[in-house]
Amino acid sequence: MVKRQEIVRLGDLIKIELKNPGKYVKQVEQIIDYFESLDKLEISSDKMLAQELTLDKLREDKYIPYDEKLVDKLKHTKENFVKAPKMI
Amino acid sequence: MSLGISATQYHQQVRNESISVEEYVARTLERIQKVEKKVHAFISVNENALSQAKQIDKKLKAKEKVGSCLGMPVSIKDNICTKRMKTTCASKMLEDFVAPYDATVVSRLKSQDVIIIGKTNLDEFAMGATTEFSYFGATRNPWNTDYVPGGSSGGSGVSVSALECLASLGSDTGGSVRSPASFCSVVGLKPTYGMVSRYGLVSFANSIEQIGPLARTVEDVAFILNIISGHDPHDNTTLDNGKPDYTKDLDAGISGKKIGIISEMIGDGIDKDVAAVTNRAVSKLQRLGAECIPISIDSAVHSVAAYYTIASAEASSNLARYDNIRYGYNFDLEGYEFNAYISKARGSFGPEVTRRMLLGAFVLSAGYYGKYYLKAQKVRSLIKSQLDAAFKKVDLLVAPTMPILPFKIGEKIDDPLTLYLLDINTIIANLAGIPAISVPYELAHGLPIGIQFFANAMQEKMLLQAAYALHKTTNLPEVPL
Numbered sequence: 001m002v003k004r005q006e007i008v009r010l011g012d013l014i015k016i017e018l019k020n021p022g023k024y025v026k027q028v029e030q031i032i033d034y035f036e037s038l039d040k041l042e043i044s045s046d047k048m049l050a051q052e053l054t055l056d057k058l059r060e061d062k063y064i065p066y067d068e069k070l071v072d073k074l075k076h077t078k079e080n081f082v083k084a085p086k087m088i
Numbered sequence: 089m090s091l092g093i094s095a096t097q098y099h100q101q102v103r104n105e106s107i108s109v110e111e112y113v114a115r116t117l118e119r120i121q122k123v124e125k126k127v128h129a130f131i132s133v134n135e136n137a138l139s140q141a142k143q144i145d146k147k148l149k150a151k152e153k154v155g156s157c158l159g160m161p162v163s164i165k166d167n168i169c170t171k172r173m174k175t176t177c178a179s180k181m182l183e184d185f186v187a188p189y190d191a192t193v194v195s196r197l198k199s200q201d202v203i204i205i206g207k208t209n210l211d212e213f214a215m216g217a218t219t220e221f222s223y224f225g226a227t228r229n230p231w232n233t234d235y236v237p238g239g240s241s242g243g244s245g246v247s248v249s250a251l252e253c254l255a256s257l258g259s260d261t262g263g264s265v266r267s268p269a270s271f272c273s274v275v276g277l278k279p280t281y282g283m284v285s286r287y288g289l290v291s292f293a294n295s296i297e298q299i300g301p302l303a304r305t306v307e308d309v310a311f312i313l314n315i316i317s318g319h320d321p322h323d324n325t326t327l328d329n330g331k332p333d334y335t336k337d338l339d340a341g342i343s344g345k346k347i348g349i350i351s352e353m354i355g356d357g358i359d360k361d362v363a364a365v366t367n368r369a370v371s372k373l374q375r376l377g378a379e380c381i382p383i384s385i386d387s388a389v390h391s392v393a394a395y396y397t398i399a400s401a402e403a404s405s406n407l408a409r410y411d412n413i414r415y416g417y418n419f420d421l422e423g424y425e426f427n428a429y430i431s432k433a434r435g436s437f438g439p440e441v442t443r444r445m446l447l448g449a450f451v452l453s454a455g456y457y458g459k460y461y462l463k464a465q466k467v468r469s470l471i472k473s474q475l476d477a478a479f480k481k482v483d484l485l486v487a488p489t490m491p492i493l494p495f496k497i498g499e500k501i502d503d504p505l506t507l508y509l510l511d512i513n514t515i516i517a518n519l520a521g522i523p524a525i526s527v528p529y530e531l532a533h534g535l536p537i538g539i540q541f542f543a544n545a546m547q548e549k550m551l552l553q554a555a556y557a558l559h560k561t562t563n564l565p566e567v568p569l
Binding site: 002006007010011012013014015016017018019023024027028030031032034035037038039041043045046047048049051053057058059060066068070073074075076082083084085086087088 | 186188189282321322324325390392393394396397404408411412413414415416417418421424425426427428429430431432434435437439442443445446447448449450451453459460463464465466467468469470472473504505508521
């Protein structure tokens with residue numbers, strides 16, 4: 001059973017102010033109940049899909065110049081810096 | 089001049105000068121203006137489309153080299169970055185965001201002289217199956233505007249179906265290209281994972297999503313795939329496909345091919361009209377010379393739970409970057425402490441995005457990781473193994489694209505689990521990374537029904553040939569709009 005308290009805590013973790021946490025309690029619970037079928041599954045194999053990538057396959061790490069000043073595209077700037085709220 | 093032509097017919101008509109690019113683009117813009125109030129397929133329309141069309145006509149007249157698209161108008165889902173055009177992801181969070189670069193798929197299309205006619209509506213950050221979860225309002229199905237068009241690439245499906253462009257690019261994370269293709273009666277392809285670069289696609293669930301084309305014919309989809317597929321140094325998950333011509337030998341037919349009918353996708357829970365149409369499509373495939381046999385992929389019944397566990401986990405991580413500081417909407421910083429500001433700003437995410445992030449955080453949290461996420465990854469591997477085994481017995485798999493007919497807008501919006509279950513027939517392709525295509529086949533009660541083919545990884549050529557063979561046998565009416 002998913003509790004209101006848990007939804008509020010999850011909201012804190014994902015950094016979203018939930019205006020109405022109660023709205024999500026029943027829905028999340030219903031979906032998690034459906035996910036329970038996974039827990040009941042007996043799967044003997046530990047095989048998991050993965051895509052292997054070696055370092056030589058990585059693209060060259062180089063500076064890509066843009067024809068526009070990217071700082072100008074930011075919402076909150078001061079001189080050449082990104083402006084953020086105060087950390088108290 | 090008819091707008092209801094295929095891209096191939098458009099190319100022929102431009103080449104033999106029976107139409108000009110400017111004429112076609114001007115008519116397309118008129119059409120957009122006329123039908124948008126009814127369907128709302130676009131978030132933004134390219135104001136420079138007509139001048140770009142004139143430029144291409146000029147080059148054609150001067151016998152200068154022009155790319156293979158010859159100025160054909162194409163729409164792009166609004167989660168694919170386009171330079172100097174907004175890319176909103178249908179979210180308040182990115183309502184004014186203009187990407188500083190083009191996605192690889194966009195730059196490849198532009199290099200072939202495509203005209204991007206506009207950016208299409210979607211469920212916010214591509215999370216949804218109906219295109220109702222857009223910050224800019226729902227998109228409507230052109231076959232009946234009271235009904236949903238499928239999603240999340242609903243705007244892309246509608247723009248092609250409603251004759252507002254010749255083709256579109258969508259993204260398919262759990263069926264988001266194939267669902268609107270089926271509900272709007274167009275062709276939609278989800279390529280093999282890695283076949284098409286995701287560079288410039290706003291990330292939602294990186295390990296499963298792919299960009300795919302939607303168009304009126306299989307040939308047009310193959311034409312677009314020729315341009316957008318292949319290795320991209322900006323996306324290390326891309327594959328070298330050897331650049332085959334997917335339009336070549338499309339009419340090879342399916343005689344002698346062995347096709348498996350996925351038992352789990354035509355049984356319980358399938359609408360009776362959808363089941364009947366699927367049976368008729370299978371009979372047609374048999375008449376075309378294919379051998380059709382039932383085949384079981386029993387792990388598919390767990391695919392929805394596995395998919396939503398993995399996709400939500402990846403989404404909660406990917407969307408953590410939207411803090412409204414580096415980019416975002418107008419919301420003043422003053423008077424807020426750092427964390428309070430971010431939480432308040434992120435409170436503007438819509439209900440589905442919020443729900444998915446809550447789910448993602450839940451399944452990844454201590455004590456639940458092994459119970460859900462790890463199990464989901466094992467189910468994913470099991471699905472892949474069962475599909476590998478199936479493709480040893482058959483060349484292709486077939487199933488209805490969607491288990492039900494399009495339904496009314498608002499009908500299921502408050503029932504997320506029911507909406508998730510709509511993806512039951514499309515998800516396995518994403519989890520296993522294989523290609524799948526939806527082909528319009530029939531109408532029931534005036535609403536479209538699509539048939540879906542799956543092929544093994546990198547077998548797009550065979551997949552397109554089968555889709556072409558089936559599509560050729562159909563004679564569907566014009567969209568009633």
